[in-house]
Amino acid sequence: MEMKRQGRKSPVAAMSLSHSIHFQAILQHIKTLAVFVGSPTGTSSYFGGNETDHQALLAFKTKITCDPTNVFSSWNDSLHFCEWEGVTCGHKHRRVTVLDLQSRGLVGSLSPYIGNLSFVREIFLLNNTIRGKIPDEVGHLFRLQTLMLNMNFFDGEIPANLSHCSNLKVLFVAGNNLSGSLPMEFLSLSKLESLAIGSNNFRGGIPLYIGNLSSLQIFSAAYNDFGGHIPDALGQLRSLSVLGLAYNNLSGMIPPSLYNLSSITILSIPYNELQGSLPKDLFLTLPHLQWLQISENQFTGSLPVSLSNTSELRRLELDRNNFTGKLSINFGALPRFEGLFIQSNNLGSGDADEMDFFQSLANCSNLLKLDFMDNQFKGKLPNVLGNFSTQLNFFSMGQNFIFGQIPLGFGNLINLNMLRMDGNEFTGTIPSDIVNMRKLENLLLNDNRLSGTLPSNLGNLTMISILSLANNRLQGTIPSSIGNCQNLLALNLAQNNLSGTIPKQLFAISMLSISLSLAQNFFVGSLPSEVGNLVHLVDLDISENKLYGEIPSSLGSCTGLEHLNMEGNYFQGEIPTSLSSLRSIEGMDLSRNNLSGQIPNFLEKLSLRFLNLSFNDFQGKVPAKGVFSNATAISVVGNSRLCGGNSELKLPSFGSVYKGILGEEGSIVAVKVLNLQRQGAARSFISECEAWKNIRHRNLVKIITSCSSIDFNGNDFKALVYEFMPNGSVENWLHMDLEMDVEEVQIQNLNLVQRISIATDVACALDYLHHRCPMPIVHCDLKPSNILFDCDMNAHVGDFGIAKFLFELTNSKQSSSIGIRGTIGYTPPEYGLGSEVSTKGDVYNYGIMLLEVITGKRPTNSMFEGGFNLHNYASMALPDHVMEIIDPKLLNNVDEKEECLISLVKIGVACSMELPQERWDISKALFELHLVKDILHGGRI
Known part of the structure; x- marks a missing residue:
C-alpha cells in the first residue's frame, strides 16, 4: 500500500487510483505521532558547541557523492552547524535533534557516524538515492523517535540493533531493496506506532511478534514476498488503524480476529491468494472503515448488506474475485462514499430489480469512480445517471448483459473522462448528449448493437484519446468534425456499416499513434495521401472495404507502423518503393487486391514476421531472403505469374534448356529459352548478355550467340545459345x-x-x-x-x-x-x-x-x-x-x-x-x- 517511486517494481495496475492507498492517509497518522521541530534560530557564527555532533555531520557529508540541490553549501565553518540547512538543534544544549534532508536528490551512502548524534530525535532522509546498508550504529540513537529512510536504495537486512532505539515511534524503510526477515529483536519496540516496510524483498512470513507491538497504529508491508498466512496475532493490535499487506503472496483466510479491530480505517490486502467469504456483520464490527481493498484474491459469496451501515466508508475495491449474487446495498446511506470497484466477479442475479442499486448511488454526492465491468448484471440502465454526482470521472459497465437504449443524462456528467460500456447488448443510437462531456478521454461502446449514424458534432470531444465503436450497426459517414479530436490516440470503427470516403481531416490528427482501424465497412475511394501525416501510428487496418487506386507513396512516411492491413480491397498498381522506410514493420497483409508488378526486393530487408501477398497479380521471381526464407511466414498463393523463391513454395524457374543442332555443320549447342511470362525473365536475359559480352575464360561456359525475336505466334522470343557441355x-x-x-x-x-x-x-x-x-x-x-x-x-x-x-x-x-x-x-x-x-x-x-x-x-x-x-x-x-x-x-x-x-x-x-x-x-x-x-x-x- 506504499506510495511507489516511479520505475520501481510496483505493477502498473497497482499505480492506478483504483488500486492505491491514499498516501496522505498514512501521512496524516504520522503527523499525529511525530514531533516536527522548526528551523534553528542560532547566530551566524560558529562558537564551538558539541564537537561530536559537528564531526558526525561532516562525516555524513563525506559519504554523499552528489548534491544536486546544493544543500551542503551552508555546511561550512562560517556557520554554526545548528544553522546548516536541514539541521535543527535544541535550544538548551545546542545538540542536533532533527536531521531533515528529504527529497534533496542526494546520492551516496549513510555514514555510520550518524550513530554519534546521540540527541537526535527525528531523521528524515526519505526520497533520495542513498545506497548500501543501514549502519548498525543507528541503534545507538536511544532518543530517536522517528526514522524515515523510505524511497532510497538501501539493501541488505534491517539491523537488529534498531531494537535498541527504545523510544522509536515511527520507522519507515519502504521503497528500498532490503531483504531477509524482520528481526525478532523488534519485539522490544514497545512504543512503535507506525511501521512501513513495503516495497522491499522481505520473506519468511509476517512475524507473529508484530501482534505484541501494542502501540502499533500503522503496519504497512505491501509489495514484499512474505508468503504464508496472515497471523491471527494481528488481532491483538487494538490501536491498529492502517493495515497494508498487498502483493505478498499471502494465502488462507483472513483471521476472524481482524474483523473485531474496530479502530481500523484502512484494510488493504489486494493481490494475494486469500480466500473465504466476508462475514455478514463485517461492516458492523468495523464501523470506522474508510477503505477496503481486497482485489485480486479468491473471495467468494455475496457482499454483506451490512455495508450500508459503514457511514465513513469511502472506497470499496473488491474486483477480480469470485463474488456472486445480487447487489442489495443502499449506497445512499454512505455520505462519504467515493468509489466502488467490483470488476471481474460474477455478481448479478437475473432478478427484474437487480439494477435498482443505481437509484441509491445517485445520493452519493462525493462519488468519483464506478467500475462494474465483467460481471453478470442483466437489465436496463435506469434513467438516473444524469443525477449522479458531477464529480464522477470514471464509469465502466462493460462486459455484462445490459440491454435497451443507453439512457440520456451522461451529458450532465461534465467531469467524466472514462465511459466504458462495451460488450453488452445496447440498441438504439448513440445518445446525442455524450458530446457534451468535454473532459471525456476514453469512450468505449464497441461490441453492442448500436445503430444510426455517428454524431455530426463528434468533434466536440476535443479531449478524447481512445474512441472505440467497433462491431455495431452504425451507418453513414465519418463526420469531418473528427478532425477536431486532436488528442486522439486510437480510433476503432471496424465492423460496422459505415460508408463514403475516408475524410482527410482524420489524417490531420498527428497524435493518432496507437491504432486506426476502419476494417470491415463499406468505405470507397482512394486512401488519402494525407495518411503520411500519421508518422507515429503503430497499427493501421483498412481491410475489407471497397477502397481502390494505388497505395499512396506517402504511406512510407508512417515510419512507426508495426502492422499494416489492407487486404480485401481493390488497390492496384505496384507496391511503392517508399514502403522500404517502414523499418518497424512486423506484419503486412496486402492480399485480395489487384496489385501487380514484381514483388520488391526491399521487403527482404524489413523486419517482417508475417507477409501476405496472396491473390493479387504479382509476377516474376519471389525474393528468397528475410521473411521470404520462411515459407510459413509468407503467402503468395493466387499469383499465377510468380516463380522461384523458397523451394517450399513450389513455384516454377525462368526458362528451359534444350539440346540443339546448328546449320549444315550439325554443331551441337545448348539453347536456354527464356519464359517471358515470368516477370524478371527479360532482365535475366539482359543480365546474362551483359555478363558474357565482357568475359572470356577457359573455365567459363562459352556463349555462341543470343536471340531476341518473335516466335510463330507473334510472341516475344529470347534465347541464349551456349557451347554444348557433353558430360x-x-x-x-x-x-x-x-x-x-x-x-x-x-x-x-x-x-x-x-x-x-x-x-x-x-x-x-x-x-x-x-x-x-x-x-x-x-x-x-x-x-x-x-x-x-x-x-x-x-x-x-x-x-x-x-x-x-x-x-x-x-x-x-x-x-x-x-x-x-x-x-x-x-x-x-x-x-x-x-x-x-x-x-x-x-x-x-x-x-x-x-x-x-x-x-x-x-x-x-x-x-x-x-x-x-x-x-x-x-x-x-x-x-x-x-x-x-x-x-x-x-x-x-x-x-x-x-x-x-x-x-x-x-x-x-x-x-x-x-x-x-x-x-x-x-x-x-x-x-x-x-x-x-x-x-x-x-x-x-
Missing part, C-alpha cells in the same frame, strides 16, 4: 548414381584427381571474375548444377542469370540484374540479413561446393538442421577425422590420399566461414589448390 554437371556426377545400375556408377564415379581438378577449374574461373576480367563480376549462384563438364572433363562455370557487376554495386543502389537470390544451402548467411552481395559471397558458395564435392553430401541433407550445417560437419572433423566424412567412393588407398583430403577440407572450411571477413580470398584458395596439385604431380599418392 553434364557436377550435380549429376555427384548425386545421380541412385538412378543408375552398378556399371554406370563405376563409369561415372569421380576420382580424387578429377575432384581436385574441379576445385581448381572453378577457383580459376572465380579468380578471373573477381580480379582479372574487364569489369569484376559476382556470380551469386555458384553450385554443382551450374558447373558443367566438356568432353575432356574440364569444369566450366555457367548460368549468369543473377550475376552482379561490382561497379554497379558500388555506384548504384539499383542493379541492372534481377536481385540476389542464390540457392538454399549455398547462399551466404549475410545475404539473409540484408547485406549487399560481394566477392566474399561467391567464396562462400565455392567453399560449400568444395565440401560437397569432397564429402558427397548436399548442404540441404536432412542431417543438417538446428544450426548444424555442412561447414560445421567438416570443421569438426579436422584434422584427425577427415577420413570419416569423405565420400565413400574415395576410400580406396586411404593412407595415400589422406594428406590431400585434409588440405581440401581445410580450404573448403576456410572459404565457408560464417563471417565474410574471416573467409579466404579466392586467390588464396587457388594458391593452396596448386600446392595440392603439386603433391599429386610429385607422385606422393
Whole structure:
C-alpha cells in the first residue's frame, strides 16, 4: 500500500487510483505521532558547541557523492552547524535533534557516524538515492523517535540493533531493496506506532511478534514476498488503524480476529491468494472503515448488506474475485462514499430489480469512480445517471448483459473522462448528449448493437484519446468534425456499416499513434495521401472495404507502423518503393487486391514476421531472403505469374534448356529459352548478355550467340545459345548414381584427381571474375548444377542469370540484374540479413561446393538442421577425422590420399566461414589448390 517511486517494481495496475492507498492517509497518522521541530534560530557564527555532533555531520557529508540541490553549501565553518540547512538543534544544549534532508536528490551512502548524534530525535532522509546498508550504529540513537529512510536504495537486512532505539515511534524503510526477515529483536519496540516496510524483498512470513507491538497504529508491508498466512496475532493490535499487506503472496483466510479491530480505517490486502467469504456483520464490527481493498484474491459469496451501515466508508475495491449474487446495498446511506470497484466477479442475479442499486448511488454526492465491468448484471440502465454526482470521472459497465437504449443524462456528467460500456447488448443510437462531456478521454461502446449514424458534432470531444465503436450497426459517414479530436490516440470503427470516403481531416490528427482501424465497412475511394501525416501510428487496418487506386507513396512516411492491413480491397498498381522506410514493420497483409508488378526486393530487408501477398497479380521471381526464407511466414498463393523463391513454395524457374543442332555443320549447342511470362525473365536475359559480352575464360561456359525475336505466334522470343557441355554437371556426377545400375556408377564415379581438378577449374574461373576480367563480376549462384563438364572433363562455370557487376554495386543502389537470390544451402548467411552481395559471397558458395564435392553430401541433407550445417560437419572433423566424412567412393588407398583430403577440407572450411571477413580470398584458395596439385604431380599418392 506504499506510495511507489516511479520505475520501481510496483505493477502498473497497482499505480492506478483504483488500486492505491491514499498516501496522505498514512501521512496524516504520522503527523499525529511525530514531533516536527522548526528551523534553528542560532547566530551566524560558529562558537564551538558539541564537537561530536559537528564531526558526525561532516562525516555524513563525506559519504554523499552528489548534491544536486546544493544543500551542503551552508555546511561550512562560517556557520554554526545548528544553522546548516536541514539541521535543527535544541535550544538548551545546542545538540542536533532533527536531521531533515528529504527529497534533496542526494546520492551516496549513510555514514555510520550518524550513530554519534546521540540527541537526535527525528531523521528524515526519505526520497533520495542513498545506497548500501543501514549502519548498525543507528541503534545507538536511544532518543530517536522517528526514522524515515523510505524511497532510497538501501539493501541488505534491517539491523537488529534498531531494537535498541527504545523510544522509536515511527520507522519507515519502504521503497528500498532490503531483504531477509524482520528481526525478532523488534519485539522490544514497545512504543512503535507506525511501521512501513513495503516495497522491499522481505520473506519468511509476517512475524507473529508484530501482534505484541501494542502501540502499533500503522503496519504497512505491501509489495514484499512474505508468503504464508496472515497471523491471527494481528488481532491483538487494538490501536491498529492502517493495515497494508498487498502483493505478498499471502494465502488462507483472513483471521476472524481482524474483523473485531474496530479502530481500523484502512484494510488493504489486494493481490494475494486469500480466500473465504466476508462475514455478514463485517461492516458492523468495523464501523470506522474508510477503505477496503481486497482485489485480486479468491473471495467468494455475496457482499454483506451490512455495508450500508459503514457511514465513513469511502472506497470499496473488491474486483477480480469470485463474488456472486445480487447487489442489495443502499449506497445512499454512505455520505462519504467515493468509489466502488467490483470488476471481474460474477455478481448479478437475473432478478427484474437487480439494477435498482443505481437509484441509491445517485445520493452519493462525493462519488468519483464506478467500475462494474465483467460481471453478470442483466437489465436496463435506469434513467438516473444524469443525477449522479458531477464529480464522477470514471464509469465502466462493460462486459455484462445490459440491454435497451443507453439512457440520456451522461451529458450532465461534465467531469467524466472514462465511459466504458462495451460488450453488452445496447440498441438504439448513440445518445446525442455524450458530446457534451468535454473532459471525456476514453469512450468505449464497441461490441453492442448500436445503430444510426455517428454524431455530426463528434468533434466536440476535443479531449478524447481512445474512441472505440467497433462491431455495431452504425451507418453513414465519418463526420469531418473528427478532425477536431486532436488528442486522439486510437480510433476503432471496424465492423460496422459505415460508408463514403475516408475524410482527410482524420489524417490531420498527428497524435493518432496507437491504432486506426476502419476494417470491415463499406468505405470507397482512394486512401488519402494525407495518411503520411500519421508518422507515429503503430497499427493501421483498412481491410475489407471497397477502397481502390494505388497505395499512396506517402504511406512510407508512417515510419512507426508495426502492422499494416489492407487486404480485401481493390488497390492496384505496384507496391511503392517508399514502403522500404517502414523499418518497424512486423506484419503486412496486402492480399485480395489487384496489385501487380514484381514483388520488391526491399521487403527482404524489413523486419517482417508475417507477409501476405496472396491473390493479387504479382509476377516474376519471389525474393528468397528475410521473411521470404520462411515459407510459413509468407503467402503468395493466387499469383499465377510468380516463380522461384523458397523451394517450399513450389513455384516454377525462368526458362528451359534444350539440346540443339546448328546449320549444315550439325554443331551441337545448348539453347536456354527464356519464359517471358515470368516477370524478371527479360532482365535475366539482359543480365546474362551483359555478363558474357565482357568475359572470356577457359573455365567459363562459352556463349555462341543470343536471340531476341518473335516466335510463330507473334510472341516475344529470347534465347541464349551456349557451347554444348557433353558430360553434364557436377550435380549429376555427384548425386545421380541412385538412378543408375552398378556399371554406370563405376563409369561415372569421380576420382580424387578429377575432384581436385574441379576445385581448381572453378577457383580459376572465380579468380578471373573477381580480379582479372574487364569489369569484376559476382556470380551469386555458384553450385554443382551450374558447373558443367566438356568432353575432356574440364569444369566450366555457367548460368549468369543473377550475376552482379561490382561497379554497379558500388555506384548504384539499383542493379541492372534481377536481385540476389542464390540457392538454399549455398547462399551466404549475410545475404539473409540484408547485406549487399560481394566477392566474399561467391567464396562462400565455392567453399560449400568444395565440401560437397569432397564429402558427397548436399548442404540441404536432412542431417543438417538446428544450426548444424555442412561447414560445421567438416570443421569438426579436422584434422584427425577427415577420413570419416569423405565420400565413400574415395576410400580406396586411404593412407595415400589422406594428406590431400585434409588440405581440401581445410580450404573448403576456410572459404565457408560464417563471417565474410574471416573467409579466404579466392586467390588464396587457388594458391593452396596448386600446392595440392603439386603433391599429386610429385607422385606422393
